[in-house]
Amino acid sequence: MDYLVAVLLPQLLHGLVFGAALGLLALGLTVIFGLLGVMNFAHGELYMMGAYAGIVVIGVTGSFWLALVAAPVIVGVLGAITEAATLRPLYRREPLYGLILTFGLALVFREGVRQIWGGDMRRILPPFTGSTPLLGMTYPDYRLFLLGASSVLLLAIWLFFTKTRAGIIVRAAVQDAEMLDGLGVNVPRVFTLTFAGSAALASLAGLLLAPVFTVYPQMGVEMILLAFIVVILGGMGSMGGSVVAAFVIGLAQSLFSLWMNPQRVAIAIFGIMIVVLIVRPRGFFGREGVLE
Amino acid sequence: MSRVFGWRSAVAFAALAALPWLPGVPKYYLLLAFDALLFGAIAMSLDLLIGYTGLVSFGHAAFYGLGAYATAILLERGILSLWACLGFAIVVVGLYAAVVSYFATARRGIYFALLTLIFAEVVFTFFRYTQTFGGSDGIQGLPDALVFPGVAIDTPARKYYLVWVYLLLAYAVCRVLVTSHFGRVLVAIRENEDRARFLGYNVQKYKMLACMISALLTGLGGAIYPIRAAFATPDLMLWTESGEFIISVMIGGLGTLVGPIIGGVFFTLLRDKVSSYVDWYFIVIGVVLVVIVLFLPKGLLGLRRALGFGRWRATA
């Protein structure tokens, strides 16, 4: 019982928070993949730049909350510019070019950040430091806030995709991008805005997690690999699948780390992926169609 | 055989063979030439997948690194025969490549890139944290390998000839493949995978075979690296290494054999110059990659052809 309360519950909570952040990243990847046909290798760098944008804003204003608003805007604008300048000319080309292009972008972003801010580990202090007793344990308030904030965020995204016209159009286009042409919408603008939105979400995840983790230029690389696993597990192109798989991986990651060292955790998660691929080659929610 | 080797490639290989005989070539440049030709040969092997079959592997560093570790492990234990090292590398890389290619070709397109990357990261993590294989330091201070008992590969010139032979063999293999029926089917798969299936081709089998061949050639390249460098480290398996192979292919041009060799050589020389003067080397590389994709999607050879020096042919 003590073990349950003192060890397992906090770790579960941590896993949920981590899963939600992964979900934000994987959702962005899935939507961009469905819409533009590009698997965005630079997505992890957008996550990383969210944290650095936060560091800059906090340095100037001293306010974490202001950073939470400003960082997604900054990274979102950067995403929009990047999309319009580099991805737009590739719409009609083979997907392999998009893959290679975003790999190049990832290098530029990551090394650019390293040049400006250096390669050191940095920390962002949580905006509040208290803790709250809950279920016989005390939890840091910031972690509870994280859980609340990420739940609200995921709920808001869900509402956006099911209740708003813009959301419904994007969701339909993820399934079948060609239908956009028939709707009379401004396709390039939809693409750019969607890319900006996914960049903003990634940066928000980066900044929210920064007080719990550390901030360094490579932080995006580690996340993107997990996010790729999540996208594959969820079933390529399935938005709901991405979120479910994100929580599975988030929980697995934090529970495994109770019993294993980090590299064993990485290999164990990889093992999960292989087992799922053998049992369900299309992932949790992959759609039918031999030649999809 | 004339179909495999035109007179131009014969002249090129003869010129490369003469390099160590040129007066006043410093040892350093012979070793740089080793790296350049090794990189070129691996880029060419990778282009079998990217340019011919339309599959982007982000995990070639794992094949390369596994080959290097295979040699390093034997040399470290006093098994100095070159042939033993190469044989061991073929077995290790072959087993790993069989598993990777099976899973990665089960689904289409992007999926291949993601799975090769994820598999490679697992291999990297394994070697990076396994102390038996030296952890993050890798295996250092290896002795020279022996071609035959008593004949050590100890001078820069001998090391250079090792890579020369490797390049020659790899080129011959690739050349036979792309001019064969097999190569023609690979191009058809790149062009239109669905249609190839409806014409009776088992596409996954072809893709797996292409992936295995490319992986084995890359693994052999990895296996000769510790003979020149006297070490194998986990950094050889890092995903940026896979990225550098892709960059070499892109610089030289997709769907050709000579292009990626030139691309690999060019890239190695660029890295040698840029990384010693400029510490934002990766930014330069990233920008080069973006510019090539946007403006020169067929690479430097494509540029030459776009200017009117012969038509771009996908099949040769």
Place this chain on the structure above:
Amino acid sequence: MARDGVVLAVEGVSKSFGALAALTDVSLSVRQGEVFSVIGPNGAGKSTLFNVVSGLYAPTAGRVSFLGREITGLAPETINRLGVAKTFQITNIFPEISVGENVSVASQSRAAVSGRLASLWRRADVEARVTELLEAFGLTAKRDELAENLSHGEQRYLEICLALATEPTLLLLDEPTAGMTPGETRGATALIKKIALARGLTLLLIEHDMSVVMGISDRIAVLHFGEKIAEGPPEQIRNDPRVIEAYLGPPEA
């Protein structure tokens, strides 16, 4: 050979995508050497039927057999190797290689050595067959042209060449004249019929344009909302009130 000269038997095939039933309990049998057409308005389930027969989809219920052998749910490449070739409604060729290479890749998949290791690198002599096919479809002059540079009509012919190059017993044609002018359509229809006769092929044809199939079909089946509503020789179909209703809507009351 199959009993009763039946080449293709579709028995009670249903296919649904989630809640949407694309095909419901469809049965038909195609006999040796005939031209059998499946018609129906857009969305009637014709393409789904083709995709089930050619192996793209496994049916939800029912079975498909070819020359007496069950092929339900086999992979497209396996079904093709048994002798069923398919053309596509939307032209589906290898755009960036030459016309000749297109056909020879297709032809090579049936070469004598195929399946053995040697076939991976040796090019069996398929030149004669490629020449003959290109000749038959009037594409000889375009042999070295990249396939993407052909006109629409020529690409439709190349599409059929690819399927024929695999030497099928049964050829599935999915709206072979899609996008052609009426004049081109007449020429193409006559050409297809002639080649089928010369090669002793059995044809299964999908069309939504009734006028195309009336002239060349031996028998016609009509699909409507995924169900077969009629089957018979052309003149019978032409006068079937249910077919007329399906195409023109219910008669005014």
